[in-house]
Amino acid sequence: MERGHVTTPFGRRPMSFGMLASQMASRDIEPDKSVDKWKLYRALCEARPLLGVTDRALAVLNALLSFYPKNELSEEGGLIVFPSNAQLSLRAHGMAEQTIRRHLAVLVAAGLLIRKDSPNGKRYAHKGRGGEISEAFGFSLAPLLARADEIEELAARVIAERIHLQRLRERITLCRRDITKLVEAAIEDDPAAGWMAVLTHLQELVVGLSRIATADQLESRLEELEMLRDEITNRLEMRIRSRKTSGNAGQNERHIQNSKPDSISELELSFEPKQGATAEQERGPHLPTDMIAPAVGGREPPERAAREDIKPFPLGLVLQACPQIADYVPTGIRSFRDLMTAAVVVRKMLGVSPSAYEEASSILGPENAATIMACILERGGHITSAGGYLRDLTRRAKRGEFAIGPMLMAQLRANGPLRRAG
Template structure:
């Protein structure tokens, strides 16, 4: 049994005030006090960050506890274990003895173990003639029993902090999703506002977070994103109220605007016939011929129909589909079933790319009206190919559309430059 006197370490190991305090604390063990050793060990694993010990030190402590014969740590059962380093190595999955000694010293410095060294530094026990244990030399587990309440309290703090961090992460994820979806919706619907600047601010706030943020960092980022979300919602709700107060006129105007037979929708893109082709030639996926479209537009508004379809559209000529795909191979991944075989497939892929790059439906529809369906799809393929060099795909497309309307834009040079860049011969020589 333990003598209760102060013990000093063997050999060159020096005595410290921390060791003396740990030994003095063991004298305050109340009679009959006990605790389940494995329950306490689980609490130690939880409280490890606050106790300043490593997982390998805990593995050594686990091995020491396995040498304690009882399930309950109690002073009546004796609190000293005395396995050799070789035995500890076997129960610590073959850990080297030098490593074992280093981690044992860590546990002693952390106040979780007390050394009770023998006169020659060996670990052993002396028994009475009747087989009862009289004195043992090794490691005392008494500090674990003394600090049991403290260890459980620290473990509860770590668990609570972890749950708090988890809840903050969940709230941050939800808030990030809300802001991203609201900005995307505002861009899709063409809501008034500087959404590009708002999106840049959103990205800057999110990217400030480190890879492994603390609870304080997450809370600060969450506050900023919640404020941003509230501002976005307020701005959109004000526009919804204004829209509702306008009565039926906006609905009527929107209906008239979408009744243009040459407009392009996301579900069923329309196509124009190439210059010089007839309706009977009919490449797959083409709609009615250009002449018929112009006649229909002339019936509605002769001035606008002649200007939009005749003047600007006639200035741009279409290029072979094979050349477009050679110059812009990236758009093929967005075609139906991951391939593009016809102009209809290219048009469908262009609608997908438009949404992905944040180009508003109105901007793309205007491009189709001014340039023509095939040329607008070709331009979208070129924009996708150079997306890394374009800050705002929507603004870039609108600028090209305005230049095409004035007769100052030609697709050929842009397409040929990309074709030279993506040429198979260039790839081999490069």
């Protein structure tokens, strides 16, 4: 457009100070300045949130740029394009002409285009005898050339902020994963140590985080998660150190006891039973069978020993890992008695024989047998024979090869807060 000349819109469209400012800025284009139009368009797409234009408006701008004959925008090549709305519609993938007019107005208001309207509002060009364009009426691309540096700076700012947000979300994801895995290990080691409160707090932190959170919100949440992770790590380190200390004391005590071979009863007490261990494993590998004092009325059955040593997991943990079991008690599950009642209903529904369930109850205890039935219910679509599966788990538990903890933790990851936090 001519320097020093102001153009006003045709018809009822009003003139605004924004339009005037765009025209004034377009007069300050440096001589011989040029920019690749498609590179500039990509920068526009990146800077779109800061420019206040929609993706549909940018699609119309893309169609306009396609009518510019050269790849380099410059004053030498002329900066006015004059396609009709029908031609724009074809290159804008069939966008309706009314929609095109609306988005053209958005581009003008954003200071990315300048209207240079003809006396009758049509878009056309006057050509000289040699075919060169002497004057054109349409849309001037001069604001794009004048604001090229600004647009590229805005695009770089948007890209940098997006990368920053990505890094923050990555760190939050890693922190959440660390917390989840550490709590999972802690619950499996000692489910009664109050770790469910940590899971509840983690869930609150995760649920409160929006998908469109700002960098400040993400940084604040990351700080809270890192503090929680540090607290968990400190608690676990203290537990490990205390166990090392008690382990050394236990070794010293066993060494003193071993120095008294006649004190067999003290030697028996030095072996701690493990969860799911059989009676022979509990007595320890160093004692022959004939040296162990039998229980009153004869030797204690291995099934009874195993049942007494496997402690049930907290009911709240079981219900979070296996929520479906609650549907089989009309009044809800408020105690292990309710859980066992629901397990009987599920046993019948899944076709598990009474003998298989009774054997599991005798080996693992009624609470743990009900917990296993709840886990089987959750995995019903993956288990062909629930009765055979239960018998196999019972045999493995009898041999000391099965523990409920890993099974429950797997379900907790699938259905409980561990999944929502992960």
